[in-house]
Amino acid sequence: MNPNEDTEWNDILRKKGILPPKEKLKEQEQAKEEEELRILQQQSIVKTYEDMTLEELEDNEDEFNEEDERAIEMYRQQRLAEWKATQVKNKFGELLEISGQDYIQEVTKAGKDIWVILHLYKQGIPLCALINQHLSGLAKKFPDVKFIKAISTTCIPNYPDRNLPTVFIYLEGDIKAQFIGPLVFGGMNLTRDELEWKISESGAIKTDLEENPRKQIQDQLMSSIKSSFSTKKDSDSEED
Secondary structure: OOOOOOOHHHHHHHHOOOOOOHHHHHHHHHHHHHHHHHHHHHHHHHHHHHOOOHHHHHHOHHHOOHHHHHHHHHHHHHHHHHHHHHHHHOOOOOEEEOOHHHHHHHHHOOOOOOEEEEEEEOOOOHHHHHHHHHHHHHHHHOOOOEEEEEEHHHHOOOOOHHHOOEEEEEEOOEEEEEEEOHHHHOHHHOOHHHHHHHHHOOOOOOOOOOOOHHHHHHHHHHHHHHHHHHHHHHHHHHHO
């Protein structure tokens, strides 16, 4: 039943006050339509400024009313905070060279919640060169972590070459992990994934590797040894 229709039954209902007068009903429907239109317009504006950059919001601010401007200002502050957080997290992305004079600024004062990976190295040591190569790749993969390198004796006078390569991992100036000497890294067979896993165990980076790559190599080696031992045992049994 349509309450707007001019029927005898509707007239009876209007007289008894069950249905509102026709003019009032039209006003109610018109008000409802206007409210729906206002909501649609507001949603359209919200969708528009959510797609805008901070610069575009400033260019179009004259087109918004006071209510829109309040919402836009809140959104602007949110976008600005997100942008600043992204800039802080992604401001590294490369392996930086420092000297001993830079240590306090680059390590001790790196900033709140900033992880620092420091590689002490020397020219002419092949494993140091390999680790620098791996760290350059990891710096690009984890741009929110500061990867730095320094010639060992510029940071620690008389630091012995037998301790190289050395990797220190810091958080807010405190050492969280350290890897000293070639044996810790497994020599020249060290892969970037193995180094990534080793660093991830300190909590400095969140790796997407599901298990320790070194473990896979060890498992393959043990499987090969067992297979060789089994073959030799079968051969001895046949000779008997």
